[in-house]
Amino acid sequence: MALTDLVVLPDLGLRLTRGTKVVVPMSVALKSRDLSKAKVDGIVATQTLRSAVIRAHENVSSDTVTSQAPRHNPLDLSPILDALAVLTEEVRGLRRDLARAPATAPALDLAPLVARLQTVASSGPVRVAPSVALPDEAVFIPSNLTGGDLSASLNVTSESSDDPGLADAMRALRAAKKNR
Amino acid sequence: MAKQQVEVTPGVGCDIGTMNVVAARKSSSGVETRRVRDAFLELPVESKKMLKLANVSYVERADELLILGDAALDTANIFGREARRPLSAGLVSSSDVDAMEILGLLVKNVLGEPKVPNEHCYFSVPAAPVDKPGQDVIYHRGVLEKIVRECGYTPTAGNEAMAIVYAETAKEGFSGIGISFGSGMTNIALAVNTIEGLSFSVGRGGDWIDGGAAKSIGSTASRICAIKEKGIDLNAPAGREQEALTFYYKNLIEYSIDQIALQFMSIQGKFTLPKPVPLVVSGGTSKAGGFLELFKSVFDKKRKRFPIEVSEIRAASDPLNAVANGLLIQAMQESE
Numbered sequence: 001m002a003l004t005d006l007v008v009l010p011d012l013g014l015r016l017t018r019g020t021k022v023v024v025p026m027s028v029a030l031k032s033r034d035l036s037k038a039k040v041d042g043i044v045a046t047q048t049l050r051s052a053v054i055r056a057h058e059n060v061s062s063d064t065v066t067s068q069a070p071r072h073n074p075l076d077l078s079p080i081l082d083a084l085a086v087l088t089e090e091v092r093g094l095r096r097d098l099a100r101a102p103a104t105a106p107a108l109d110l111a112p113l114v115a116r117l118q119t120v121a122s123s124g125p126v127r128v129a130p131s132v133a134l135p136d137e138a139v140f141i142p143s144n145l146t147g148g149d150l151s152a153s154l155n156v157t158s159e160s161s162d163d164p165g166l167a168d169a170m171r172a173l174r175a176a177k178k179n180r
Numbered sequence: 181m182a183k184q185q186v187e188v189t190p191g192v193g194c195d196i197g198t199m200n201v202v203a204a205r206k207s208s209s210g211v212e213t214r215r216v217r218d219a220f221l222e223l224p225v226e227s228k229k230m231l232k233l234a235n236v237s238y239v240e241r242a243d244e245l246l247i248l249g250d251a252a253l254d255t256a257n258i259f260g261r262e263a264r265r266p267l268s269a270g271l272v273s274s275s276d277v278d279a280m281e282i283l284g285l286l287v288k289n290v291l292g293e294p295k296v297p298n299e300h301c302y303f304s305v306p307a308a309p310v311d312k313p314g315q316d317v318i319y320h321r322g323v324l325e326k327i328v329r330e331c332g333y334t335p336t337a338g339n340e341a342m343a344i345v346y347a348e349t350a351k352e353g354f355s356g357i358g359i360s361f362g363s364g365m366t367n368i369a370l371a372v373n374t375i376e377g378l379s380f381s382v383g384r385g386g387d388w389i390d391g392g393a394a395k396s397i398g399s400t401a402s403r404i405c406a407i408k409e410k411g412i413d414l415n416a417p418a419g420r421e422q423e424a425l426t427f428y429y430k431n432l433i434e435y436s437i438d439q440i441a442l443q444f445m446s447i448q449g450k451f452t453l454p455k456p457v458p459l460v461v462s463g464g465t466s467k468a469g470g471f472l473e474l475f476k477s478v479f480d481k482k483r484k485r486f487p488i489e490v491s492e493i494r495a496a497s498d499p500l501n502a503v504a505n506g507l508l509i510q511a512m513q514e515s516e
Contacts, residue, residue: 089275096277142277146284146330154216154237154249154289162210165350165497169509172350176374177513 193507270364343506
């Protein structure tokens with residue numbers, strides 16, 4: 001929606017007067033540099049709709065747009081924003097890992113990250129859901145944690161005890177499992 | 181030439197705590213434990229000469245030197261610095277990759293090479309803290325699992341407090357309440373015949389005691405920790421520092437007992453205890469002089485309202501190694 005008297009978005013072929021609302025496909029909107037700049041300048045306001053009828057390059061009245069958009073069921077972008085925040089942290093972690101990894105370090109497994117990026121990119125806006133649980137395997141855990149470019153031989157305190165309880169405990173455990 | 185037969189009992193238990201990393205293995209005579217302090221210190225490269233003169237081992241990184249394990253604490257005192265710990269409040273931080281790498285090195289040194297390919301290793305994992313909503317142990321477990329696997333072992337996560345039940349309640353058929361009073365947190369589990377009925381942790385432990393006591397008398401946590409480690413009798417504290425420590429110890433015990441009662445009530449009806457069970461206290465924090473007596477006196481005041489019938493309260497036979505020993509029992513059983 002245009003917030004000033006006249007907004008021109010050349011790469012979308014749009015000239016909007018104040019208050020005019022236009023619906024453009026997400027893929028087109030994301031590629032538009034003029035729209036992006038206009039958002040930064042604060043001369044347009046955008047809202048993401050999931051299943052609204054798309055009328056690109058067509059000026060419509062605000063009433064018409066309102067009637068096409070779902071009236072009830074407000075959109076909640078927080079899950080996707082949360083996912084993006086996680087991805088950003090993962091990418092930062094990967095960069096740190098790559099920066100420190102020695103030349104001989106095994107290649108990082110980017111497949112889960114790529115798969116997750118694709119999922120997030122193709123899912124579009126997400127409606128309000130009871131909860132969003134990230135799958136365990138998507139959590140970033142760096143590789144080569146036991147060496148990398150570091151190696152050390154530490155002074156480890158070693159003790160030996162003639163603990164007879166171990167054999168008894170093993171026998172008791174076998175018996176307990178049998179009786180269950 | 182006669183072949184020498186080497187007796188190998190596969191399986192290793194590894195307790196990865198905020199203060200120590202301990203590995204336990206069966207040896208021909210009993211149990212062999214290996215321990216290292218879970219701590220590190222970063223120093224500028226200019227300190228290299230001094231460290232060499234002092235015969236302190238270090239790891240060289242691009243722009244700094246790292247001192248790991250027990251040497252980190254000793255050197256920190258010399259430099260008037262605080263040693264860092266890879267675990268914070270019992271858990272790894274997802275944003276601290278350095279700490280994870282250091283933890284990996286410590287675990288690798290303590291575990292050593294597997295005795296057989298893909299040897300089973302049970303490593304300790306705390307339960308999610310009940311007093312820190314939203315904090316889970318999923319990431320922590322994932323990191324430790326990866327570290328142990330990278331060391332060449334087949335990793336299995338084992339609950340810290342359940343390990344105490346395995347180590348200390350064999351004569352009761354692995355039924356009892358295990359409490360691990362650690363540095364970062366306190367872990368609690370209740371089991372009947374090896375079946376876990378309840379497990380949780382509270383985000384208070386030795387560090388909480390040090391911090392609280394220090395704040396109450398305007399001191400520092402390290403100073404209070406030093407007083408504590410020098411030896412203290414909780415039933416006869418001498419001076420305001422020891423009195424402050426005793427106050428916080430007592431508070432931690434009361435809090436833990438109250439939480440056990442509260443958590444047990446939430447499963448009452450779903451889990452039955454056929455007979456009274458023992459309560460075993462363990463962990464580094466429980467090593468303070470007079471801890472068991474203090475625990476018993478606090479418990480006695482709450483016994484009437486405590487929903488579990490307790491047959492006996494006792495200290496673990498080896499409080500610093502009980503978790504590793506309990507994990508070893510599980511690892512050996514896995515290998516059978």
